[in-house]
Amino acid sequence: MTATVASHRKPRQHPLASLTGGTRTARTAATLALAGAATATVFDGTGQAASPPTPAQVKGRINALYQEAEVATQNYNGAKEAAGTARQELSRLQDETARRTQKLNAARTELGALAASQYRSGGVDPTVRLLLSADPQRYLDGAAVLERAGSHQATAVAGYARRLGSVRQVRQRAEETAERLAATEATLKKHRVTVVHKLDAAEQLLSRLTAEQRQRMAGRDGAGTARADRGARGDGPLDGILHSSGAAAAAAPNPRAARAVSFAYAALGKPYVWGATGPSAYDCSGLTQAAWKSGGVALPRTTYTQISSGPRIDRSQLAPGDLVFFYSGISHVGLYIGGGKMIHAPHPGAPVRIAPIDQMPFAAATRPA
Secondary structure: OHHHHHHHOOOOOOHHHHOOHHHHHHHHHHHHHHHHHHHHHHHHOOOOOOOOOOHHHHHHHHHHHHHHHHHHHHHHHHHHHHHHHHHHHHHHHHHHHHHHHHHHHHHHHHHHHHHHHHHHHOOOOHHHHHHHOOOHHHHHHHHHHHHHHHHHHHHHHHHHHHHHHHHHHHHHHHHHHHHHHHHHHHHHHHHHHHHHHHHHHHHHHHHOOOHHHHHHHHHHHOOOHHHHHHHHOOOOOEOOOEOOHHHHHHHOOOHHHHHHHHHHHHOOOOOEOOOOEOOOOEOHHHHHHHHHHHOOOOOOOOHHHHOOOOOEOOHHHOOOOOEEEEOOOOOEEEEEEEOOEEEEOOEOOEOOEEEEHHHOOEEEEEOOO
16 A cells, blocks of 8 residues: 555656756747847847946045045044043043042051050050059140140041042042043044045045046146135235235234234145144144134134134125135135135145135134134
8 A cells, every 4th residue: 555655656846847848948049039139228228237427426426525524534633632631631630649649648647656656555544544643743734635636636537538538539530531531532533434434435436537537626626726826925916816915914804813814825735634733734624723823813623613713704794814614514614815715725635725615515604713
């Protein structure tokens, strides 16, 4: 019975396995025909592959990457400034802890000496000591001294406790500052990685362009820069607006702004380096900070904080030396020089230069005070 049942259990075949050789050949031919039709469609233009981006599209993406890198740069600058402040505070707290610990040790030594003295003079009931004394008056005088010593000991104990609490407080603040510093340095590292990533991506896109396309792009970004440099050095007019950096300085609202403008003119042509504050290279907020420092005004480090360094100025009221900010995130800043133009540090590969403030989305302006 078993053998009979087994003989009827034949393995099931896949449906395709039952095709005859002719049928299989026919299907293969049909498949090739369809593939050929699809290929013909591609060549006819009805199914073309995605075309490579145009130079204008590449330029737009590069500019977007530079702007994103600028945002990360300002975040990096802010974290770096915060880390520096925390590091200084930690050093101060550590020094203060050492000084207070030294005083605590001195108080502990004094307290120990008093305790030892009391122990040596103790052990006998005062009444018994009075009865046994050959000179009760002398004993009473000595007892008064001991009482005063006890009062001094209480003061010493209180002083020790106070110093101990003080040391603990300072140590706690130092520990909290150290934790804040560690977190800030981690943030600093994150922003640094972001900046490098964005700039590397921009470089890769630039490498896809021909030398002529890159030169044409650079020319559009810095149109008039050569003439601006000549005008800044007194070799020719600056688009009919300024004839020298001295003219710009004279139009500034105050001597501090005039010195800031003169400094910015002297920085023309210096390279952009993210995180740099001079004197050989700058990023955008590093340039404005250094320029106003030459005028005796200490600006904060980032665009986000520089915008609060003075009263807001309406665009129609701009004067040389004013700070002009761009993009909704306030991620770029330049120094206004008059005539709708500014000096700024644009991005890697573009040195400090003169550019129209209409070149980027204008956000706000402020006049440092």
